[in-house]
Amino acid sequence: MISSAISSATIPPKFISTRGDAPALGFVDAMLTGLAPDGGLYVPETWPQLSADDLRAMAGLSYVEIATRVMRSFVGDEIDPAIFDKLVAETYADFGDPKIAPLRKLDDNRWLLELFHGPTLAFKDYALQLLGRLFEHVLSQRDERITIVGATSGDTGSAAIEGCRHGDHMDIFILHPLGRTSEVQRRQMTTILAPNVHNIALKGSFDDCQDAVKAMFDDEALRERLNLSAVNSINWARIMAQIVYYVTSAVALGAPDREIAFAVPSGNFGNIFAAYAAREMGLPIGKLIAGSNSNDILARTLMAGDMSMEPVQPTLSPSMDIQVSSNFERLLFDLFDRDGSAVTRFLTNFRRTGVASLPDERLARISGLFVGASVNDAETLVTIRAVHENHGILIDPHTAVGIAAADKVGSNLDMPLVALACAHPAKFPAAVEQAAGTRPDLPADLADLFGREERLTVLENDIEAIKTFISSNARMTE
Numbered sequence: 030m031i032s033s034a035i036s037s038a039t040i041p042p043k044f045i046s047t048r049g050d051a052p053a054l055g056f057v058d059a060m061l062t063g064l065a066p067d068g069g070l071y072v073p074e075t076w077p078q079l080s081a082d083d084l085r086a087m088a089g090l091s092y093v094e095i096a097t098r099v100m101r102s103f104v105g106d107e108i109d110p111a112i113f114d115k116l117v118a119e120t121y122a123d124f125g126d127p128k129i130a131p132l133r134k135l136d137d138n139r140w141l142l143e144l145f146h147g148p149t150l151a152f153k154d155y156a157l158q159l160l161g162r163l164f165e166h167v168l169s170q171r172d173e174r175i176t177i178v179g180a181t182s183g184d185t186g187s188a189a190i191e192g193c194r195h196g197d198h199m200d201i202f203i204l205h206p207l208g209r210t211s212e213v214q215r216r217q218m219t220t221i222l223a224p225n226v227h228n229i230a231l232k233g234s235f236d237d238c239q240d241a242v243k244a245m246f247d248d249e250a251l252r253e254r255l256n257l258s259a260v261n262s263i264n265w266a267r268i269m270a271q272i273v274y275y276v277t278s279a280v281a282l283g284a285p286d287r288e289i290a291f292a293v294p295s296g297n298f299g300n301i302f303a304a305y306a307a308r309e310m311g312l313p314i315g316k317l318i319a320g321s322n323s324n325d326i327l328a329r330t331l332m333a334g335d336m337s338m339e340p341v342q343p344t345l346s347p348s349m350d351i352q353v354s355s356n357f358e359r360l361l362f363d364l365f366d367r368d369g370s371a372v373t374r375f376l377t378n379f380r381r382t383g384v385a386s387l388p389d390e391r392l393a394r395i396s397g398l399f400v401g402a403s404v405n406d407a408e409t410l411v412t413i414r415a416v417h418e419n420h421g422i423l424i425d426p427h428t429a430v431g432i433a434a435a436d437k438v439g440s441n442l443d444m445p446l447v448a449l450a451c452a453h454p455a456k457f458p459a460a461v462e463q464a465a466g467t468r469p470d471l472p473a474d475l476a477d478l479f480g481r482e483e484r485l486t487v488l489e490n491d492i493e494a495i496k497t498f499i500s501s502n503a504r505m506t507e
């Protein structure tokens with residue numbers, strides 16, 4: 030008999046803060062809390078392990094079966110396993126492809142991992158449709174309400190709103206940078222007219238939106254009064270759900286018996302951190318290629334330790350128009366030997382001066398695993414066109430950034446390369462049409478998106494105005 034090291038009998042880890050100054054929490058509390066009270070992000074105290082036998086036993090299993098196995102090692106019995114399994118199954122039941130996250134072969138050694146089969150057409154759905162259900166379940170059990178506040182460069186917001194719109198126990202406020210999302214992205218958010226959904230278009234950048242959310246969480250009185258919670262990728266539960274498709278795709282391509290490389294277009298570093306987490310759990314990932322657009326602080330940091338902020342430039346891949354990658358903090362925590370006060374010092378200095386450099390000896394620990402490359406808009410368009418010409422496949426601009434980055438720094442890999450297709454091309458039709466000469470169609474259930482009524486509130490980039498709006502619209506009962 031193969032023993033399952035990740036059965037529900039295994040004790041799940043506690044979650045600790047990357048700033049080292051907050052109590053360790055169980056899975057449910059870490060999920061509800063989002064950002065730790067000391068300003069840090071939650072990470073598991075230890076990584077649950079997937080042995081080679083565990084991975085072999087997953088060959089041929091469905092996405093949902095693998096998802097419950099992987100995630101239960103973090104959740105344990107904090108959520109009744111039968112209910113948890115049901116919520117996971119429901120989450121993925123209405124995805125548009127029976128395989129949920131299918132692999133599509135490009136050529137002998139390269140695959141696309143299609144992560145756009147959820148309701149809002151980007152990989153964010155894989156975590157956020159589950160998170161909405163987990164929140165609702167836990168809150169109704171505890172008879173509590175929360176106010177969710179999140180910043181989005183486009184895709185998180187639409188997925189989070191979709192995941193929460195039916196929740197009776199939550200109000201959701203999503204800030205997006207006015208005019209900086211694609212029209213499809215905006216409409217996917219603003220056409221949800223449920224009474225618990227509020228869209229704020231901020232006169233600022235995505236980083237301004239993210240800073241405003243941070244400031245709300247730093248206001249302890251407000252945080253308590255509104256029972257604030259976060260669904261941004263700082264929420265551990267999102268990373269957890271994203272670990273799953275690295276496991277399913279690697280197993281499908283021969284893990285544990287061969288190493289796999291992934292090319293991940295990166296902005297907030299959540300998706301690629303989930304790959305790192307999968308590797309810490311035992312998945313044989315040989316290379317992680319982070320693709321940046323012209324906002325390339327991540328690529329510079331990974332390649333040269335150069336973490337210096339520059340003004341955000343709008344690009345064809347708006348979901349990566351980011352200078353402060355919040356999830357990078359989780360990797361920093363490991364690079365600083367899980368010393369929370371060292372992380373705090375490093376990041377406080379970075380936030381004050383806009384520059385920081387990672388010492389060589391710290392960077393050296395990951396330089397064999399992570400590589401980064403930056404890809405500009407012209408290269409993005411060339412890549413979309415080339416993939417269309419060579420393979421007859423339309424890819425979105427973010428996916429193109431990942432593939433182009435892999436072309437730059439991963440051409441001599443001796444292992445299969447999986448490029449993450451992070452959004453449906455129809456989410457960014459203008460760029461795709463410009464590059465490939467073909468306008469991608471929206472899937473049938475979104476075909477009338479442009480005829481639907483929109484609702485949003487435009488606000489100045491002023492934290493007090495934002496707080497006032499949220500306070501007066503949240504429906505906390507007491």
Ligand SMILES: *Cc1c(COP(=O)(O)O)cnc(C)c1O
Pocket residue numbers: 151152153184185262294295296297298299300301348349427428451452
């Ligand atoms: C969110 C997003 C990214 C960036 O992912 P991170 O987890 O923020 O690094 C890339 N592409 C698309 C389509 C996205 O929606």
